[in-house]
């Protein structure tokens with residue numbers, strides 16, 4: 414239901430005066446980062462040809478340990494996401510179903526299991542594994558998925574078990590348990606590789622992981638500016654980098670450049686988002702990779718910018734020392750209790766200033782989607798924003814309907830328009846506690862937010 418006042422507001426909203434530019438003397442961060450993922454896969458192929466070990470690794474495995482042994486790690490989740498984005502995911506999902514895997518299993522696992530069993534794909538190619546490194550902090554389904562890969566290839570599996578984080582703080586007993594798991598994984602890797610654990614390489618990997626995380630979180634936090642110098646969809650395009658290259662110095666430099674570009678954009682009034690920001694929303698969940706444009710376009714047409722996402726900053730976590738590292742790795746979107754999950758999102762919503770939320774009920778990701786009805790209820794209460802959901806899937810395009818999505822987005826926009834008009838007529842802010850501050854003030858707030866988020870991730 415459009416109103417007169419809405420039209421008036423649309424015409425007065427500021428918008429960016431141009432696209433961002435690279436930092437003088439440097440290539441565009443986007444180019445640095447997209448080349449990096451290609452390089453990581455090329456490096457892995459060359460290592461395979463030299464007879465070096467390739468590990469298929471879950472996205473939040475403590476990779477610093479593997480780096481202490483010089484193991485080349487590639488990531489089935491990233492490989493599956495890329496395959497899905499290149500529109501070959503459905504074929505591999507169906508292939509896995511023909512092999513006997515249920516269609517209710519996560520699409521990433523189905524794509525990966527079909528590929529592991531030898532099904533070719535024209536999208537990104539990943540060398541076959543010599544071992545698997547698995548960690549169930551992402552979700553418990555990982556364990557069976559990686560066991561099956563290990564069985565298909567008859568190779569060793571190193572498993573680091575992270576119990577579900579059902580309290581806000583990570584207890585000392587739990588940290589003891591996880592540090593014990595790290596020690597056992599090190600023993601296993603010494604046996605598999607025939608090498609001793611290299612403390613220097615481990616320390617260097619930790620330093621790089623922390624540097625990359627700091628730069629990534631800083632880049633994510635620029636969404637708090639109004640208008641934002643970016644869209645949350647830009648961050649989705651960098652997920653491959655933060656997943657595959659956290660301990661690679663080239664990633665640290667790429668994300669530092671990205672953050673510098675966003676800072677420069679704010680000063681120069683540019684943005685990757687070139688429409689007026691009619692609304693700012695939180696997008697919840699993993700995007701539907703095969704239909705990323707279909708997700709983006711209805712929002713773009715209506716001037717609805719994604720100014721908060723949970724998925725991207727979840728891969729930015731910092732720590733100091735092995736115990737903090739264990740605590741940091743114990744928190745991921747699907748492994749924390751509902752109270753933590755709600756607080757995490759509510760803080761982001763307040764920091765970034767939003768006036769609605771759009772939730773992907775991702776059929777592949779049961780642990781994430783299963784918590785959403787209660788989270789939505791709590792957001793509506795505590796943030797007083799409309800929340801609308803749609804049925805989607807990050808990899809299996811059978812589970813996403815473009816028409817349903819467009820209808821839901823339209824519904825959200827209508828409610829947000831009504832609420833905005835009502836709030837503005839009462840002299841209230843359109844957004845959740847958003848201060849449209851000077852750059853220096855928001856910078857202070859961003860640094861504080863970054864510290865808080867890091868503490869939260871630990």
Ligand code: SF4
Nearest residue numbers: 519551552777778779
């Ligand atoms: S998408 Fe969800 S179910 Fe699939 S691996 Fe990731 S967390 Fe697990």
